[in-house]
Amino acid sequence: DVKVTQSSRYLVKRTGEKVFLECVQDMDHENMFWYRQDPGLGLRLIYFSYDVKMKEKGDIPEGYSVSREKKERFSLILESASTNQTSMYLCASGRVYEQYFGPGTRLTVT
Amino acid sequence: RKEVEQDPGPFNVPEGATVAFNCTYSNSASQSFFWYRQDCRKEPKLLMSVYSSGNEDGRFTAQLNRASQYISLLIRDSKLSDSATYLCVVTTSGTYKYIFGTGTRLKVLA
Numbered sequence: 610d611v612k613v614t615q616s617s618r619y620l621v622k623r624t625g626e627k628v629f630l631e632c633v634q635d636m637d638h639e640n641m642f643w644y645r646q647d648p649g650l651g652l653r654l655i656y657f658s659y660d661v662k663m664k665e666k667g668d669i670p671e672g673y674s675v676s677r678e679k680k681e682r683f684s685l686i687l688e689s690a691s692t693n694q695t696s697m698y699l700c701a702s703g704r705v706y707e708q709y710f711g712p713g714t715r716l717t718v719t
Numbered sequence: 720r721k722e723v724e725q726d727p728g729p730f731n732v733p734e735g736a737t738v739a740f741n742c743t744y745s746n747s748a749s750q751s752f753f754w755y756r757q758d759c760r761k762e763p764k765l766l767m768s769v770y771s772s773g774n775e776d777g778r779f780t781a782q783l784n785r786a787s788q789y790i791s792l793l794i795r796d797s798k799l800s801d802s803a804t805y806l807c808v809v810t811t812s813g814t815y816k817y818i819f820g821t822g823t824r825l826k827v828l829a
Contacts (some may be wrong), residue, residue, distance in 0.1 A: 640815050649727075651806070651821035652763070659815055667816070699762060705810070706751065708817060710762035 611636045613711035615700050621717045628687040630714050632700030640703055641683035643667075643675065645696040646713075652699065658683055690718045720745055723809050725820035733828050736797050740823045742807030743789045752783055752790045753808040757822065763806055766792075797827045 616631035634641065642657040644667075654667030656675040664675050672694060676684045683702075687694055695718045701708040725742045732738045744752075752769035767774065769781040769790050780793040794801055807820035 642815075642817075644819075649821065652819040654816060657815060705815070706768065707753075707765050710764070712762055 611702075611709045613700060613702055613709050615698075615711040615714050617714050618712060619715050619717075621719065622687075622690050623719055624691060626687075626690050626718075628690050628716065628718075630685040630687075630698055630700075630716070632683045632685070632702075632711055633681055634683075634702035634709070635681065636702065636709070637680065638702040638704060638709075639680070640708075641677065642701040642703075642708065643673075643683065643685045644699045644701065645669070645694075646699055647696050655685065690716075692718050694718050721820075722746060722818045723807055723820040725805075725807050725823045727821060728824040729826050730823065731826045731828055732797050734797055734799060736827075737793065737795045738797055738825065739791055739793045740805055740807075740825075741789050741791050742820050742823075743787075744807075744809045744818075745788070746809070746811055747788065748811050749788075749809045750812040751810040752781075753817075754779075754781055754790075754792050755806040755808055755819075757804045757806055759803075763819075766805070794825075797825075799827050799829060801825060802827045 613634045643655045644652040658677040674686045698714045700711040754766040755763040756766045757763040773782045778795045782791045804822040
């Protein structure tokens with residue numbers, strides 16, 4: 610059974626803080642993804658990685674960076690959190706024909 | 720124009736009803752198509768892939784119309800447990816990126 614875990618379900622941070630969101634998968638997938646989901650906007654791709662140390666920008670990378678030092682772990686970093694980054698963050702891993710999502714982290718920036 | 724468009728609903732239907740959703744996509748080079756289901760406050764999960772010849776899984780039938788650039792999902796004999804948001808997903812050849820629609824919300828009423 611595929612498992613994708615995220616470090617926190619709920620997180621509250623202050624404006625300007627550096628925020629780390631961690632994602633771990635146990636299926637040896639090459640591809641991992643970070644999305645944010647907002648009402649009316651759906652899931653939007655922030656970054657994805659198709660191999661260790663490889664990353665590509667998605668549709669909304671501004672204000673975010675990522676790190677993939679090990680195959681099973683993909684981290685999303687908010688360098689200086691802002692209130693417009695309050696959202697649900699979903700990590701996924703998978704192959705071409707299916708993505709498996711983690712439970713999500715609801716981040717509130719105050 | 721959005722790359723993937725869905726009617727947000729909600730579609731309110733009685734138990735036992737048949738309901739259908741459509742999803743249109745703008746990129747004629749789109750290659751793979753999926754329906755994901757997302758329950759309230761949960762992560763999206765793959766419901767079914769959509770093949771050119773159409774496919775059926777129990778009460779669920781998915782169809783692809785490349786000429787008109789839309790996919791459809793038909794649910795027969797609706798159950799209360801079918802209440803969820805249904806996300807249309809499209810990928811393009813040569814990319815790992817999934818493009819998600821904003822989802823169609825279904826409520827099955829007792």
